[in-house]
Amino acid sequence: MVFLLKHLFISAVFFLFLLHQGKAEVGLNATSAAARKLASGCNIFRGKWVYDASYPLYDFSKCPFIDDEFNCQKYKRPDQTYLKYRWQPFSCNLPRFNGVTFLERWRGKKIMFVGDSLSLNMWQSLSCMIHSWVPNAKTTVIRRDVLSEVTFLDYGVKLLLYRTPYLVDLENQNVGRVLKLDSIRNGDAWLGMDMLIFNTWHWWTHTKSSQPWDYMEEGGKLYKDMNRLIAYYKGLTTWASWVNQNVDPSKTKVFFQGISPTHYEGKDWNEPSKSCSSETQPFFGVQYPAGMPLSAVVVNKVLSRINKPVYLLDITLLSQYRKDAHPTYYSLHNGLDCSHWCLPGVPDTWNELLYTALFS
Numbered sequence: 001m002v003f004l005l006k007h008l009f010i011s012a013v014f015f016l017f018l019l020h021q022g023k024a025e026v027g028l029n030a031t032s033a034a035a036r037k038l039a040s041g042c043n044i045f046r047g048k049w050v051y052d053a054s055y056p057l058y059d060f061s062k063c064p065f066i067d068d069e070f071n072c073q074k075y076k077r078p079d080q081t082y083l084k085y086r087w088q089p090f091s092c093n094l095p096r097f098n099g100v101t102f103l104e105r106w107r108g109k110k111i112m113f114v115g116d117s118l119s120l121n122m123w124q125s126l127s128c129m130i131h132s133w134v135p136n137a138k139t140t141v142i143r144r145d146v147l148s149e150v151t152f153l154d155y156g157v158k159l160l161l162y163r164t165p166y167l168v169d170l171e172n173q174n175v176g177r178v179l180k181l182d183s184i185r186n187g188d189a190w191l192g193m194d195m196l197i198f199n200t201w202h203w204w205t206h207t208k209s210s211q212p213w214d215y216m217e218e219g220g221k222l223y224k225d226m227n228r229l230i231a232y233y234k235g236l237t238t239w240a241s242w243v244n245q246n247v248d249p250s251k252t253k254v255f256f257q258g259i260s261p262t263h264y265e266g267k268d269w270n271e272p273s274k275s276c277s278s279e280t281q282p283f284f285g286v287q288y289p290a291g292m293p294l295s296a297v298v299v300n301k302v303l304s305r306i307n308k309p310v311y312l313l314d315i316t317l318l319s320q321y322r323k324d325a326h327p328t329y330y331s332l333h334n335g336l337d338c339s340h341w342c343l344p345g346v347p348d349t350w351n352e353l354l355y356t357a358l359f360s
Contacts, residue, residue, distance in 0.1 A: 042092035044356055045314040049282045049321055052086035056344030057097060058132035063343075065127040065141065065150060067120070068332035072342035077330035079280045082342065087318055087349045097355050099133025105359070106194070108156040114190055115199030116165040118260045121340055122197070123148075123161040125347035126354075130159075147189065162189055165203035165212075168235045175222065176214030181234040183217075184242045191246060197313075197354070198239065199257035201295050202339060204232045229294055236302040244307045255354065256303065258315045259296045263323040263338040276338035279324040288320045311357055315350050322346050 060066060060073045068074065073083075087094065113119040127150045131139070138153040148161045164170075169180045190196060205228055206212070216223045216231055247254055266274030268290035269283045296316050303312055325346045327337045341347050 042089055044089045044092065044094065044353055045318060047087055047089035047318070048284070048286075049085040049318075050088045051081075051084055053084060055086055056083045057348050058128045058344055060344060062135065063128035063131055064139075065124045065131065066343045067124060069117075069337070070121060070124065070327060070331065070340060070343040070345075072327050072330040072345075075327075075330040075332070077328075077342070081280060082322075082324045083344055085282060085322075087352065094352055094356050095359060097129055097352050099130040101359070102130060102355065103134065103152055103155040103157050106155075106157050109194035110158045110160060110192070111195040111197070112160040112162055112190060112193045113197045113199070113257075114162045114164060114167065115197075115257065116163070116202055117340060118202065119197070119199045119257065120161060120163070121260075121343070122199075122257060122347045122350055123150075123159060125343055125345075126351045127159055128343065129348060129351055130157075160193075162186075165200065166235055167198065167200045167239045170213055177212060178222070179213040179216045179231075179235075181216055181218040181231060182238050184238055187242045187246060193252055195253045195255070196247075197255040197257055199260075200235070200239075201232065201259050201299075202262075204228050204235075204295075229298060232295060233298045233302065236298060237305075240302050240306045243310060247308050249309050253358075254308065254310045255313055255357070256299065256310055257313050257350065258299060259293055260339075260341075261290075261293065261316060261320045263326060264336075268320075269323055275336065276323055276326045277328045277336055281324050283321045283323055288317060290320065292316065313350060313353055313357070315353070318349065319346055 060071060066074075073080075113123040130152065131137075134152065134154070137155070140149075140151045140153060142149045146163050148163075150159045151157070152159075164186050166179060167184065167186075169183045169185050171178050171180060203212070216226050218234060243254060261268075263269075263276035263279070266272050268288075270289045293316065299312070303310055319341075322341075325341055327333055327340055327342050329336060330342075331337060331340075333340070
């Protein structure tokens with residue numbers, strides 16, 4: 001009851017904030033809404049998970065790009081059924097991912113993932129999916145704290161990862177670490193890409209010892225804290241302004257990797273005594289009990305007001321169903337991990353959806 005009241009209070013505060021901004025409508029604009037669908041009118045983000053014996057799309061032991069925090073089979077996860085699910089939209093079939101086709105189409109191009117460890121998850125997944133089609137292709141790998149790169153040399157295709165958990169700037173100042181809600185100096189590193197896939201949310205919820213900032217700043221004013229959904233809205237609005245000012249749609253395709261859900265609390269799927277640690281099957285209902293997270297409402301709101309075309313990879317609901325697909329304790333991660341995803345696994349589907357958006 002206390003949780004419900006708190007949730008309702010936060011929802012009311014955020015809704016009132018949107019009303020104050022004059023932006024209470026929460027639908028996507030026509031550009032984003034149209035982008036979610038194929039020419040056939042099929043919404044590829046609404047469907048179900050079906051067992052498919054031909055999955056996974058690659059062998060974990062043959063992909064050199066998977067970090068130990070995602071490598072569940074290397075760490076002896078005993079069940080393997082979670083590897084065998086394919087996303088099936090209700091109204092159409094997804095094209096089968098073809099790594100050679102991807103490389104040929106994007107020959108000589110630069111693709112950058114920008115965001116937090118969920119971007120890392122998706123970047124490594126795409127690298128593995130492509131590698132499985134060209135296992136003997138020459139590759140180079142550069143791993144750094146901020147900017148990493150996998151290059152398929154025979155095709156001149158670069159897959160880059162820029163690590164920035166908030167998209168907006170986090171700076172060390174005299175007062176301490178400051179999260180600048182209205183500043184994106186980092187954006188200079190994202191210029192000149194042929195494709196950008198952005199993501200941010202998980203770090204906005206961190207508190208206490210796991211919170212990497214001491215103050216938030218907007219308009220030169222420091223805040224010790226702020227409603228995190230409002231802060232997220234302000235930060236994403238700054239990102240949207242950056243896209244409007246810096247992206248040429250004739251040269252750069254822009255995607256936003258939607259909200260990736262966590263599965264720490266079984267009440268989200270009507271099993272309050274559970275977490276992801278004991279799950280070996282997806283949620284098979286259509287209506288996920290927890291409903292749309294408020295963070296996804298923020299994303300939809302910001303995308304509804306952006307001027308440049310940005311394609312929303314609306315992965316939230318299909319990923320909510322996959323309470324079975326997290327590393328749990330089967331990784332290098334210290335403790336229970338119900339946030340990230342095993343590889344092979346759910347991020348492969350995100351990349352199948354990316355592939356569909358690019359090639360359909």
